[in-house]
Amino acid sequence: MLEGKRILLIVSGGIAAYKCPDLVRRLRQRGAAVRCLLTAGGAEFVTALTLGALSEDKVYQDLFSLTDEDEMGHIRLSREADLVLVAPATANILAKMTAGIADDLATTALMATDRPILAAPAMNVRMWENPATRENLATLEKRGIGFIGPEEGDMACSEWGLGRMSEPDQIAAAVEDFFRQGLPLSGKRALVTSGPTHEAIDPVRYLANRSSGKQGHAIAGALARLGSQTTLVSGPSHQPDPPGVEMVKVLTARQMLEACEQALPVDVAVLAAAVSDWRAQTVAKGKIKKTGPKKAPELTLVENPDILATLSTKGNLRPRLMVGFAAETGDVIANATKKRAAKGCDWIVANDVSPETGAFAGDYNTVHLITEAGVEDWPALSKTAVAERLAQRVAGVLAAAS
Ligand code: CTP
Secondary structure (H helix, E strand, O other): OOOOOEEEEEEOOOHHHHHHHHHHHHHHHOOOEEEEEEOOOHHHOOOHHHHHHHHOOOOEOOOOOHHHHHHOOHHHHHHOOOEEEEEEEOHHHHHHHHHOOOOOHHHHHHHHOOOOEEEEEOOOHHHHHOHHHHHHHHHHHHOOOEEOOOEEEEOOOOOEEEEEOOOHHHHHHHHHHHHHOOOOOOOOEEEEEEOEOOEEOOOOOEEOOOOOOHHHHHHHHHHHHOOOEEEEEEOOOOOOOOOOEEEEEOOOHHHHHHHHHHHOOOOEEEEOOEOOOEEEOOOOOOOOOOOOOOOOOOOOEEEOOOHHHHHHOOHHHOOOEEEEEEEEOOOHHHHHHHHHHHHOOOEEEEEEOOHHHOOOOOOEEOEEEEEOOEEEEOOOEEHHHHHHHHHHHHHHHHHHHO
């Protein structure tokens, strides 16, 4: 979700700077390019070597370094970023920002920047409560600076209270939220299922199907790119986790249902998983052996819960827009239209998964979108393009409804 975003991370001198290497990692995992600027105080707690190794970039420290200024002047440094993040933001740096003091590289960059600034304060509870800090925060807030945390808890100084820097993952999530603002699905929650499910027969064998998870994963990625907070509940799949998406990995249909129910409430659910309709009534504890009676074992199957039908009839918890898929090998439109009615969902994306279409494991899909208004035949598109088109349609409906 932070793909292509450049973050200038200003690390000032608080003990919480020890969390910054982790913060750099988490921001980069989400796709951001991170460049660090370390104050003299920050360098007492964390080394430039660590930050440089993790950010894979030079760490800037000195306003009066000819080489630094030659390579990247402080003005360029502050502008070649989409966001300036101050973490930890000590009482001292917040005070300097308020007063407009520019006496080192960090404060000079903060004065010179025309980019949005987010700060994650970290300080002792008394310093946080001090009227000077309170007034500084109010002023900075008025100037449009955003704050992440601080949290309440144990502090390095053995006191307890407000002032602890938010955890790196929370900071990275808040940065993502910041970039989501203004996107069509910002503030919306989405749930997507993807992949097959595996239903055990014994410890080594299972029932499954040929679903690759490509379409479902692409949809989750497309919804997240439009700004929704997206949970992807996936059965076993070799697809990479889509960026900016919360992953829940499951094996069986029953686990998938449970994970979906836990993700509620959401605004939209797109259930693209090829859920196994049945499971073995009893799962053998040990591997079923071929030796013994010369008769193939008989498998008694029982029906799995239908996740789409269950979520479509969830009363208050029913997602505002329920989208199902229909994998068909004949009479695609007629069968899918029946499925839409039978399962109580709003839309069905129908596709022909006959082996000759290559749809199940392939990269392309020819789908028909069945809604209350009728059937739309979409052209043959890559699964990524199907996902983007579907996500745009979802955004249109949710925007109209809110
Ligand atoms: N689905 C589900 N839970 C199940 C079975 C299917 O949520 N136990 C969902 C799928 O994710 C898909 C839709 O229902 O969104 C239709 O799935 P599909 O496999 O095409 O249909 P089935 O309901 O399994 O019916 P059939 O196998 O008879 O075609």
